[in-house]
Amino acid sequence: MAWNEPGGNGKDQDPWGGGNRGGNQGPPDLDEAFRKLQEKLNGIFGGKGGGSSSSSGGGGVFVVALLVAFAAYIWNAVYIVDQKERAVVLRFGEYLETVTPGLHIYFPPIDSKYQENVTEFRTYNLRQQMLTEDENIVEVAMSVQYNISDLKDFILNVENPESSLEQATQSALRHVVGGSEMHQVLTEGREAMADEVRERLQSYINNYGSGINVGKINVESTSAPQEVQPAFDDVIRAREDKERSQNRAQSYANAIVPEARGEAQRLLEEAEGYRQEVIARAEGEANRFTQLLTEYRKAPEVTRQRIYLDTLQEVLGQSNKVLVDVDGGNNMMYLPLDKIMQERGGATSSGRVELDAQQIRELANQVAEDLRSRSSTSSRSGRSAQ
Structure with missing residues (x-):
């Protein structure tokens, strides 16, 4: 028999009713569960039980x-701060504390929390055309790397710190480019320009109190405007040619100047040596003459004869001609050794005569033969005269 038919025990068989629930015949009564929960809460907080079932169900919900x-x-109030992060808590809009890494809780809406990564470097890119000191327009592209150094200042001091950073970057860059010439911005002055922009930008940020630390500035490119880029390229090439010619001239000077200095030093040393030699020779000749004068005073004739023989030896020793005086003859023989050796091929290009042993013997035989022939001729002429 169905539970809802007449005569049936509907209260006992109704699965949703409050009848017999033994034996797990149906699901539990939600109203009963809420009622029991409400009674326990009332008991905990000092409330009173009782009331109708409808009121009990509404209170339970x-x-x-x-x-x-x-x-x-509680789930939204509890938060975790990572090692790379910091959090600033405001209570009624006033600064309360800066939270370090860990598990924390705050109480909205009376509290407000601002949590940021303070170690990661962020990048801001900038590309603008600017006027240099020599009134030329250049286009500069650069990137700024920065992080948060003080989260409290970053949140409270400036309404939009990143927008302030962008404006301060433009101001610092214009100041540095406006004080530099065009060729410095386009060529070797880019690294120095980046350092100067960073120092000036950090000074601006510190004055604002925005809590930002500028890590590094990279000047990625500097160029002339596209409309006049070919003309600027010609100027840059001409400047590079100038520098290359100057470097080549400097290299030549570095090579030739030390050589010239060395040659000059060598000449100075040779001149000094010659001076010392002349002085030493003059002093030696003076000493020799003094000693010769002393000997001459002791034996004039012997000294005079010795001087004569030494002079003849010095003069005739440098001659390549031989004069032979024959005893008992009236003629003095002249032997042109230089002519004889030229005919024999014994003279060198410098005019000196070089003889080997065979040539000396042949020359001696020729001289002896010539002497005998002249001696015999002189004897015959003497007998005929008698």
Whole structure:
């Protein structure tokens, strides 16, 4: 028999009723569960039990909703700060504390939390055309790497610190480029320009109190405007040619100047040596003459004869001609050795005569033969005269 037919025990068989629930015949009564929960909460908070079943069901739903809201509130109020992060908590809009890494809780809406990564470097890119000191337009592209150094200042002091950073970067870059000439911006002055922009930008940021630290500035490119780029390329090539010619001239000077200095030093040393030699020779000749004068005073004739023989030896020793005086003859023989050796091929290009042993013997035989022939001729002429 169905539970809802007449005569049946509907209360006992109704699965949704409050009848017999033994033996696991149906699901539990939700109203009963809410009622029991409400009674326990009333007992905990000092409330009173009783009331109708409808009022008990409405109170139970309210309590559950209150518990769910409280759990959601706690879930949103608890937060974790990572090692790379920091958090600033404001209470009623006033600074309360700076939170370090770990598990924390705050109480919205009276508290507000600002959590940021303070170790990661962020990048801001900038490309603008600017006027240099010599009134030329250049286009500069650069990137700024920065991080948060003080989260409290970053949140409270400036309304939009990153926008302030962009404006301060433009101001610092214009100041540095406006004080530099065009060729410095386009060529070798880019690294120095980046350092100067960083120092000036950090000074601006510190004055603002924005809590930002500028890590590095990279000047990625500097160029002339596209409209006049070919003309600027010609100027750059001409400047590079100039520098290359100057470097080549400097290299030549570095090579030739030390050589010239060395040659000059060598000439100076040779001149000094010659001076010392002349002085030494003059002093030696003076000493020799003094000693010769002393000997001459002791034996004039012997000294005079010795001087004569030494002079003849010195003069005739440098001659390549031989004069032979024959005893008992009236003629002096002249032997042109230089002519004889030229005919024999014994003279060198410098005019000196070089003889080997065979040539000396042949020359001696020729001289002896010539002497005998002249001696015999002189004897015959003497007998005929008698």
